[in-house]
Amino acid sequence: ARTVGAEYAVPTGDDVGYQRRAVDDGDVIDAGPIQLQVMHTPGHTHNHVSYVLRDTAGTPHAVFTGGSMLFGTTGRTDLLGKAHTRELTHAQYHSVHRLADELPADTKIYPTHGFGSFCAATPASGDSSTVGEQRTTNPALTQDEQSYVDELIAGLSEYPAYYAHMGVINTRGPAPVDLSLPAPVDPDELRRRIEAGEWVVDLRERTAFAAGHLGGTLGFELSDSFVTYLGWLYQWGAPLTLIGENEDQVTDARRELVRIGIDDLTGAAIGEIHTLVAGTELRSYRVANFPSLAEALRKKDVTVVDVRKRDEYAESHIDGAINIPLHELLGRMSELPTGEVWVHCASGYRASVAASMIDRPDRTTVLINDDYENAKDTRGIGVAAQR
Known part of the structure; x- marks a missing residue:
């Protein structure tokens, strides 16, 4: 806004x-050939608004619904705390x-939020829609008010911890953004930071990390899920160093982190991983799929760890699997046994982060880089729903 001289409408x-x-x-905001009409649509928050896009004749063409009407769902209503949730859910319905x-x-x-967003009360569907389509598919428009309220509240699950920090940052106001390359970190300094227990995050693809990584580093593949899960697990304010294969990878990661308020990086080590070892050996672990797990279960005693959220586990899970949601893993490491541990999630991303956390010399870690739906069709794997 500072760069182009725009104003904030709040x-x-x-x-x-x-x-x-x-x-x-x-209120109407005139913007040349278009107008934006403000509609108070409380629910996501008390003061939430939507903006109706109209032409100069006043005909509506689109509506920017923010966290109100989404594709097949609505925005979650618990971000301000339990004391406000029921009131806001009724408001969202209206x-x-x-x-x-x-x-x-x-x-x-x-809408502001789409598929995969934790700001949606339930998973959004599709990538486009109209008001008419939502009249027949959106639960707020197909259910009576009390059913909608009860089902939405019952279905609310955990959301990223960094949301609490973003609220404060958004209220305080935007600060100048630094997207420059972080200070370089040489291999010796990188090793010192790892040994000190600092957050050192490897941005490489999950299978590349599994094939060879520095012990004590955490693997957060730079992809669509990167900032959600790093922001969720990161200890806010702790020193954070990135490892990337090239400058573009590190710069892209920094841009994603700035968007959630993580502005201060303590440096970056860039290059092929074997050039960053500083005399230490790289660690590695196996990458497998669900058929491989079925074979392992037939031959030996292994532990299966499911790092999906509780509601996902309740809907369907592998018999005997231990459920430790990824965002709880750092605080529950003592519950993990030594020996051979196979880790899975819904598609492989969360499991890859978890595998990087639990990998250590007295444990054989196996990352299941596979779609959970394939487990249901794999002979030798029992799948059950929680009763």
């Missing part, structure tokens, strides 16, 4: 620490109805 009820244009329900009642069926929907 609901009047939000007390922020920077200059903004306060907007209320019904906000979605208002959008559906006041806008034409062909109005396109552009």
Whole structure:
């Protein structure tokens, strides 16, 4: 905004620490050939608003719904704490109805949150929609109010811990962004940081990490899930060093981290992993799939660790698997046995992070880099639902 001279439009009820244009329900923001009409749509928060895009004749073409009406679901209502959740869930129901009642069926929907976002109350579906389509698919519009409220609240699951920090940052206001390459870290200094127990994060692809990595580092593959899970597990304010194969990889990671408020990096080590060892040997562990797990279960005693969230485990899980959600793993390491441990999640990403955490000399770690749906079709693996 500073760069292009734009102004921030923020609901009047939000007390922020920077200059903004306060907007209320019904206000219209003129932007040349288009207009943005403000609609108060509480639910995600008390002061949440949506913006209806209209042409100069006043005809609506689209609505930016933020955390209100999403594709096949709605925004979660518990971000302000349990004391506000039920009230906000009722408000969310009425906000979605208002959008559906006041806008034409062909109005396109552009929510802030989509598939995979923890800000959605339940998983979103699809990548485009209209108000008319939502009238027949969105639970807020197909259920009665009490059923919607009860089911939404019952289905709310954990969300990333960094959300609490983002709220404070958003209220305080944006700070200048530094996207420059972090200070270089040589192999000897990198080893010192690892031995000191600092956060040293390897950005390489998960199978490359498994094939060879520095002991004591954590593998967070730079992909769509990177910032969600690093932000969730990271000890806020702790020294953070990145390992990347090239400068672009490190710069891209820094950009993602800045978006959630992690601005201060203590450095980066860049290059092929074998050039960063400083006289130590690389560690490695096996990467496998669910058919390989079935074979292992037939031949020997192994431990299976499921690092999905509790609601995922409750819906379906491998018989005998230990459920330790990834975001709880650092605090529950003592529950893991020595010996051979196979780790899985829904698709492999969370399991890859977990494998990097539990890998140590007295344990044989195996990363299951496979889609959990394949476990259900694999002979020799028993799958059950929690009773």
